[in-house]
Amino acid sequence: MEHRSCAEFVALLASNEPVPGGGGAAAxxxxxxxxxxxxxxxxxxxxxxxxxxxxxxxxxxxKCSALQAELLQQINADAEGFLPxxxxxxxxxxxxxxxxxxxxxxxxACVVPLRIMELCAESLEAIAVFAEKGSRLAVSDAGCAxxxxxxxxxxxxxxxxxxxxxxxxxxxxEELNEKCHCLLRSCGSLADGIxxxxxxxxx
Numbered sequence: 001m002e003h004r005s006c007a008e009f010v011a012l013l014a015s016n017e018p019v020p021g022g023g024g025a026a027a028x029x030x031x032x033x034x035x036x037x038x039x040x041x042x043x044x045x046x047x048x049x050x051x052x053x054x055x056x057x058x059x060x061x062x063k064c065s066a067l068q069a070e071l072l073q074q075i076n077a078d079a080e081g082f083l084p085x086x087x088x089x090x091x092x093x094x095x096x097x098x099x100x101x102x103x104x105x106x107x108x109a110c111v112v113p114l115r116i117m118e119l120c121a122e123s124l125e126a127i128a129v130f131a132e133k134g135s136r137l138a139v140s141d142a143g144c145a146x147x148x149x150x151x152x153x154x155x156x157x158x159x160x161x162x163x164x165x166x167x168x169x170x171x172x173x174e175e176l177n178e179k180c181h182c183l184l185r186s187c188g189s190l191a192d193g194i195x196x197x198x199x200x201x202x203x
Contacts, residue, residue, distance in 0.1 A: 018086050023078035023113045026155035030120045031071035033148030037127035038064040040134040040142045053133045060126045067123050071116065078112040078159075085109045085163075099168070106163050110176055113159035117180060120153040121187045124194075131194045143198030150191035157184055 004012070009028070013020055041061040044050045050057070085105040091098045124146060131142035157180045164173040 019079035019082055020075060021078070021082065021159075022155055023082065023116065023159045024075040026113065026152045026159065027071050027074035027078060027116050029155065030074075030116055030123065030149055030152035031068045033120075033145045033152060034064050034068045034071060034123040034127075036141050036148060037123065037130050037145035038068065040127075040130040040138045040145070043138045044130075044133075044135040047135065050133070050135065056129065057134065060129055064123065064126050067119055067126075071119050071123075074112055074116050074119070078116075081109050081112045103168055106167055107169075107172065110160050110163050113156040114176065114179060116156040117153050117160075117183045120149045120156070121183050123149045124153075124187050124190050128190060128194055131198060139198055139201060143195050146191045146194035146198075150188060153183065153187055153191075 009020070013025060038061055041057045041064070044057045045054055045061070085102075085108070088098070088102040088105040091101065095101075127142055127145045127149065131139060131146065134142060160176055160180050164176050167173040
């Protein structure tokens, strides 16, 4: 899925196919935002003006490259996690073990969106440094990266919440919800702070 062209992916996303959906879209957007932050690092290394942060930028670029790759992997992973749930919903109401199959599939469908959120959280931490210490000529890209990754995190969270709502195991549901809320609070604030800082640097 992640090897399709942008046009193919968007066309498939707009179709009535069950995948990709919101989770796959969130993963792709997160990868794009992370790459945009990574670009700030690329435009910073090798510049005499930023020699003092060269090693830090190189380390962050390596980290972001890994994050980009893993976020792209989540596109397929999300599809693989959702298809069993779609199949479970298609079981006859009186099918043996339908409730158990549905519960297990619902829990599985939460795993990838939550992982996307965690990866976005790591990305935002790196973007914050790019925004603070990276090339001033590319600081707007750091701001764009922050809001893009925040959007990806928010989108991923909705793919958790829609599933936890139907879980019979309410303790598991609340634990998953709390993880999402914690990430949204801390990283949402971080992303907003980056955006405001970048925006204010132009005013």
